[in-house]
Amino acid sequence: MEAAAGNKAKDAWACVRARLLSDLGDEVFSCWFAGMKLESIENGIVTHSVPSRFLKSWISTYYRDKLAELWKSESGQVRKIDVVVRTPIVGKVDVVARSAAKDAAAPENARPVMAARDVVQPMPRPAAPQAVQHSSASAQLVEEAGSPLDPRFTLASFVEGGANSFALAAARQVAAGPGATGVSFNPLFIHASVGLGKTHLLQAVANEIRVQRPDVKVLYLTAEQFMYRFVQALQSQSAIAFKDALRGIDVLLIDDVQFLHGKQLQQEFCHTVNSLIDGSRQVVVAADRPPIELETLDERVRSRLAGGLLVEISEPDQALRRAIVDRRIEVARLQHPDFTVPAEVVDFIVRNVTTSGRDLEGAVTRLVGHNQLTGAPISLAMAEATLRDLVRATDTRKVKIEDIQRIVSKHFNVSKQDLLSSRRTRSIVWPRQIAMYLAKSMTPRSLPEIGRRFGGRDHTTVLHAVRKVEDIVQNDDTIAQEIEILRRMLEN
Ligand SMILES: Nc1ncnc2c1ncn2[C@@H]1O[C@H](COP(=O)(O)OP(=O)(O)OP(=O)(O)O)[C@@H](O)[C@H]1O
Numbered sequence: 001m002e003a004a005a006g007n008k009a010k011d012a013w014a015c016v017r018a019r020l021l022s023d024l025g026d027e028v029f030s031c032w033f034a035g036m037k038l039e040s041i042e043n044g045i046v047t048h049s050v051p052s053r054f055l056k057s058w059i060s061t062y063y064r065d066k067l068a069e070l071w072k073s074e075s076g077q078v079r080k081i082d083v084v085v086r087t088p089i090v091g092k093v094d095v096v097a098r099s100a101a102k103d104a105a106a107p108e109n110a111r112p113v114m115a116a117r118d119v120v121q122p123m124p125r126p127a128a129p130q131a132v133q134h135s136s137a138s139a140q141l142v143e144e145a146g147s148p149l150d151p152r153f154t155l156a157s158f159v160e161g162g163a164n165s166f167a168l169a170a171a172r173q174v175a176a177g178p179g180a181t182g183v184s185f186n187p188l189f190i191h192a193s194v195g196l197g198k199t200h201l202l203q204a205v206a207n208e209i210r211v212q213r214p215d216v217k218v219l220y221l222t223a224e225q226f227m228y229r230f231v232q233a234l235q236s237q238s239a240i241a242f243k244d245a246l247r248g249i250d251v252l253l254i255d256d257v258q259f260l261h262g263k264q265l266q267q268e269f270c271h272t273v274n275s276l277i278d279g280s281r282q283v284v285v286a287a288d289r290p291p292i293e294l295e296t297l298d299e300r301v302r303s304r305l306a307g308g309l310l311v312e313i314s315e316p317d318q319a320l321r322r323a324i325v326d327r328r329i330e331v332a333r334l335q336h337p338d339f340t341v342p343a344e345v346v347d348f349i350v351r352n353v354t355t356s357g358r359d360l361e362g363a364v365t366r367l368v369g370h371n372q373l374t375g376a377p378i379s380l381a382m383a384e385a386t387l388r389d390l391v392r393a394t395d396t397r398k399v400k401i402e403d404i405q406r407i408v409s410k411h412f413n414v415s416k417q418d419l420l421s422s423r424r425t426r427s428i429v430w431p432r433q434i435a436m437y438l439a440k441s442m443t444p445r446s447l448p449e450i451g452r453r454f455g456g457r458d459h460t461t462v463l464h465a466v467r468k469v470e471d472i473v474q475n476d477d478t479i480a481q482e483i484e485i486l487r488r489m490l491e492n
Pocket residue numbers: 098100157158159160164192193194195196197198199200201256288324356357358359361
């Protein structure tokens with residue numbers, strides 16, 4: 001935005017915010033709009049960004065008209081409101097929201113975001129197993145609240161490798177219960193970027209407990225489902241019964257906790273987790289980043305979650321990728337015994353699809369689909385054509401911290417050594433902060449890892465740098481453009 005136009009837009013947004021606050025009240029405003037930012041106004045289209053896919057859908061479904069009405073009263077030229085998802089912590093907009101939403105159980109009208117989990121799915125997914133019946137009404141209430149489990153997600157079907165062996169060992173331990181070894185980690189917090197097996201592991205724990213320890217009350221919920229159920233219970237005046245029922249759970253598994261929003265819901269979540277842990281019940285939580293980086297969560301919730309065992313699943317190495325592909329081919333062959341994949345095609349997938357278990361599975365699934373639909377045997381040429389976009393997606397996501405350090409050093413004319421040193425002169429501190437900001441926004445690396453790669457700095461130093469640059473980018477168009485140029489250089 002031009003400076004004058006930018007200021008006008010910011011003023012208009014301040015007025016719209018104030019009207020939202022006064023019309024909707026403090027609680028609703030802080031729940032849905034506190035993290036909303038104005039990204040741009042172009043050709044009558046106002047683009048807002050929010051920190052999560054869930055918020056995007058909720059606001060688009062329930063508040064888009066309200067936003068449009070308020071914006072139109074500020075400027076007659078506004079025609080349309082767009083809401084997009086920005087990546088957390090930094091202000092980068094990620095318009096392509098992740099497709100997986102795991103709440104198949106929530107009623108359609110109460111569920112703004114429900115994309116199909118796997119678009120290409122050659123094997124019919126078996127129906128979810130019947131919920132274990134517990135006698136009391138409260139147990140029944142909780143059973144109904146749970147998200148359905150995918151019976152394919154078991155500990156046995158989870159392929160072990162260096163990237164996930166610690167997480168798998170912790171999951172096995174929780175599934176076996178503290179009685180098995182006397183050791184317990186509470187809460188167990190598993191974090192990993194997209195598609196690396198968090199949901200698989202959490203559901204595997206629930207599936208295992210249901211089979212091996214049927215007396216144990218286990219509940220798997222996504223954070224979104226937790227929110228829906230709580231809101232439903234509040235509306236139907238059954239909140240107390242619902243809270244009691246939740247607190248009677250033996251093992252509570254909450255997935256995608258980065259989507260937990262709203263002050264009251266976070267408080268309820270925190271109370272539930274506290275009372276379970278205080279009562280020696282097990283809590284397992286998964287998220288796409290460690291607790292310290294869950295910026296939308298209340299400080300108390302973050303510190304509670306950080307107080308147990310933190311386990312990261314990192315990107316699969318070559319051996320693990322190969323094992324996942326081999327396993328997936330084996331499973332496909334159960335249904336399609338003629339399905340064969342030449343070794344060179346397996347090598348091609350393992351070398352080129354490097355980011356997640358989901359993409360590796362997707363690659364095999366596509367080959368099955370192609371093979372079944374066309375009858376053509378799998379060949380390298382066919383794989384290259386069919387998997388082109390998966391390979392390209394992998395390539396573009398591969399910005400390395402070393403590249404960021406190299407390009408930022410060159411751009412600001414400082415040496416890489418200075419960038420990693422402890423020198424505190426402004427001419428070095430600023431490029432260093434920009435480099436850390438880019439590392440956070442363009443790579444899947446966590447704050448502690450970025451800190452380590454920048455001369456062994458603490459994660460709080462990285463967080464400070466990220467926030468500082470983010471603030472400046474919001475308010476200074478020249479610096480925003482300079483950073484955009486660096487971003488493009490890195491993407492090319
Ligand atoms: N180590 C593994 N062994 C077997 N399958 C795996 C492994 N890692 C990932 N997968 C498979 O990849 C797919 C994606 O995994 P999952 O949904 O558990 O990822 P996630 O970390 O929860 O992703 P998201 O952050 O998008 O929710 C699943 O079908 C899962 O079975």
